[in-house]
Amino acid sequence: MTTPVSERQSPETPVDELIPSVDEAPGSRPVAWPHRHLLDVDALTIDEIETVMRTADAMRQVLARPIPKVPALRGRSVTILFYEASTRTRVSFEVGAKNLSADVVNIAAATSSVAKGESLVDTVRTIEALGADILVIRHPVSGAPYLAASVFGGSVVNGGDGWHAHPTQALLDLYTMRQRLPRGSVAGRKVVILGDVLHSRVARSNVWALTAAGADVWLCGPPTLLRGFDAWARAGAGGRRFTVTSSVVDALRDADVVMALRIQKERMTGGLLPSLREYATRYGLTRERLSLARPDAIVMHPGPMNEGVEIAPAVATGAQSVIADQVANGVAIRMALLYLLAGART
């Protein structure tokens, strides 16, 4: 047998790619992940969001195995720095990182130490000096992860900052919707985010992710908790419009997805709401209200829930609820993002 040397032109690819250190079959190169950090969803294109979703699919396969652990991030160090209380986000990052065989360091900084003691910049520099490759940060002040990213040599993942952004939550919400909606797409679907929009980083990041994916996004809540959003809706998120209303009926009618947001007691002292009871009466997601939505509508909640306030217990655990899926998908999405960031070339 002879081995003819091909006449075909070899593709113009960098040298690095032509010498794979594994027996890589050529021709199957995907697009590189171009972001060093994940700070907000608004920085992602719809194609990049798609890459995250497909990578999360693979992670769900891993999670379904008897041993849900792969060595992809072996030798990498992930530091989880949370300045705010959190259970599901912190744990899902930790589980996700461990499933990828990363070394995980968990730092729970007391909220009270934010304004005093070691500055965030010094803390981040210390974490870097200790060898962290990826820093997952949650912080009560909007924009804090950007400050961390400005001094950290590795990748920063925003685990939620103030009222500003919660990109991994928005991506897992989108993933969950695609999983449960017919034809696996949110395009043209009416997605209602109901509750305390003003203080919600989940709502803001979901506006970016869902409008990018082509959903018909509605924000609904008491007028005091929507302040400023009408102007944003008119200006559009990246030019894509959405709808803001205080009318629960208008919002829920024929909705495909209803996401209730947590309402916090502090909102009453701030003079924004008369009482939780009144909120539950006027804006709580009850069975009756849910019946306005399409019969196959799904119900979501980013957690933690105040059952009986923003969502009735029967709705939270009802057949339409995908809240448990959100939690499970949270691990897959976070694994996908850690994996993509670990190999990012920017």
Place this chain on the structure above:
Amino acid sequence: MTADEIRRATVRISHEVVEKQAGTEGLALIGIQRRGVPLARRIAGAIRDHEGVELPVGALDITFYRDDLSLVAQQPLVKGTDLPFDLNGRTVVLVDDVLYTGRTIRAAMDALVDFGRPHAIRLAVLVDRGHRELPIRADHVGKNVPTSREEVVRVHLAEVDDEDGVDIERTEPVLVGRAG
């Protein structure tokens, strides 16, 4: 290699696999994504033709097992793993297109043991081009092709590339790159 040579090599490997196992009892074929998978199916097809037995075929994605995440310019696309059978106690034949450094096979074996405990793992490849970096040897080889490191062996399979064939290409850029 021509399409015909690939076909003959595949058939020969299918005979060797059965001969080595002294039958088809407990055999399973697992292709390594991406071109190992159609090769595994072809071998299974050949075995069905001459033995009349349908062997289980799986697909293995080794993306998460690579040891070079920081070395490659881009992450490989995750293509998915599909092992529709229990590995425990089986003799698994790993199938891949090209055997080169051995690192893919090392990763594949790591991946495999996460799914169960096979009785034995064997290795079948279409092309062995040498330059091993790990102590790994193929049990069944379609063709040994001496190459230099500056060359790239490209396997084309109809299922993936619309045609069959194996080419060797010289990579010109090597002349300027990778000092040291």
Place this chain on the structure above:
Amino acid sequence: MSADSPAIALSAGAVVADLEISGAWLVDPAIGREGPGDVIVRDGVVDQVIWLDPGEAGGARPDGVVVAPGLVDLHAHFREPGNEDAETIASGLAAAAHGGFTTVCLMPNTMPPLDEPGVVGRVVAAAAAAASPVGVRAFGCVSAGRAGEQLAALGELADAGVVGFSDDGSPTRSSTVFRSALAYAGAMGLPIVEHAEDLSMTEGAEANEGLVATILGLRGWPAAAEASAVARDLAILGEVVEDVPGARLHLTHLSTRPALDLVRRAKAAGLPVTCDVTPHHLAITDDWIAGARTWAWEPACARSAAPFDPSLRVNPPLRGRDDARACLEALLDGTVDAIATDHAPHTVVDKQVEFGLAANGISGIETALGIVLAAVEAGLLPLARAIEALTAGPARLLGDRLGRRIGLVEGEPADLVAFDRGDRWLVSDEALVSSGRNTPLLGRELPGRVLMTVANGRLAYLAGSRPAGAARRRRGSTSRQPVRAEVPPRRPQRARASAAFPRISAAFPRSQNLLGVELPPAASSGPPASRHRDGSTPGSAVMQPSALMQAWTGIRLRRPNRGHGCTRGLVGRSSSAIRPRLGAPHARRRAPSRA
């Protein structure tokens, strides 16, 4: 080098013995005149101001070298006493001189605040020790400890020389105290300077309530919080002025259209109210927090910087485009009386933190003129009005307590700034003199490099030099500088090498008292004697500016008893190193000899 080397030494904060500026564009808001002309200073006094006919003006143009009266800042925070890490009076004065200011009015929110005359004495002493010719005036507090509960020692403070009263940093909390202060100060002929903010609406606020704050999840700071405070202040003023005709209210750093509209109406109704705006509220919008970096009057552009830059956190917050536009309109129609810098230096420790935790304030005294000139350059603001709002406007508010006459007035001590509108300078860590590097303009070029500042007949700043009291470079994020009682000897520092700073040989006789001014890197020759400090005459300056000045501007700065020989020698020796100034060359016009 020998003692007769062609260096010119000026002693302590030195009297400008002999200065001729010829063929520049003069702006004198005191007489409402601008045009080409010459200014001649002898022994610190304006000797001659010669206005030229346009025909004989040569190359003098309003967009070239401009000479104007020294600028007056109504509103600056030097952090002494209490937070000398952020700024000392000495470093603040050096920064002021670099910014073209010859008089600064300091806000009293130091630690302790200026609520009793003893603290005023400390400020006066620190200013004297700084040996800067830049004039320092101080505001006293309205309320004791700025707590808004009872009046500060207004009368004693007035006797100590304060130019007015303010609880700036926050509004006068109690409306009752505010009313009393207006009446009490008004009877003494002094104004109350009010920071208009309804604190109940701005608690925890981070950024102007609007689209940017909504998208970035920053707590909104409503425009109504300013307008409602202004409405309160004006309502109280209207009552007080019935009883105390001398009552005067000055609203500082107004930033919103509704507030400015209220002032416009109040002025029309004859209320004794004045107000100022800051350069940053004129030119910078809240879009910058989202990463935009275009002036308020320029078309919106894509984000070019990372969002949440804490240097943009300021009180009142940066507003939207319409409010910036309103500030400009109010400046043009006279509703706004002055442009004040609200220079608010902060340490890295207080500023390089999370946006919402960062201290409020922009270090702005060095960039104020450049920002205003950018608006002039854009054709939005006449040069004369800009200068007026930086000189005569604030001077009117200060009245006799300014202590100098504004204007290019023959027979008065020279008090002027010369800047080159055709020469842009890069705002950088190296270029800034203030200890506070908290400006969003770092890395940006501004028009109008200040060439020299002369205050009260003495040299305060000369381009290419580094003034005494200039803050030392700070390295690292948390290193706190020790509090300095006096300016330490400066270590040699290389000035930037650029076309604008030709290298000139110079050496300095050791016998002279040297210091204060750092030179451009001397191409010569001998030890850099200028860095030696001789304690007997602090702040003395050595410079060899003539060649520089002449080459750039036609300014000649000479020492009379050395005569022209020195100057010529220097020019002759160095001319090959000097590149012509960008733009049209100025025709040299021989100054008329002294009568």
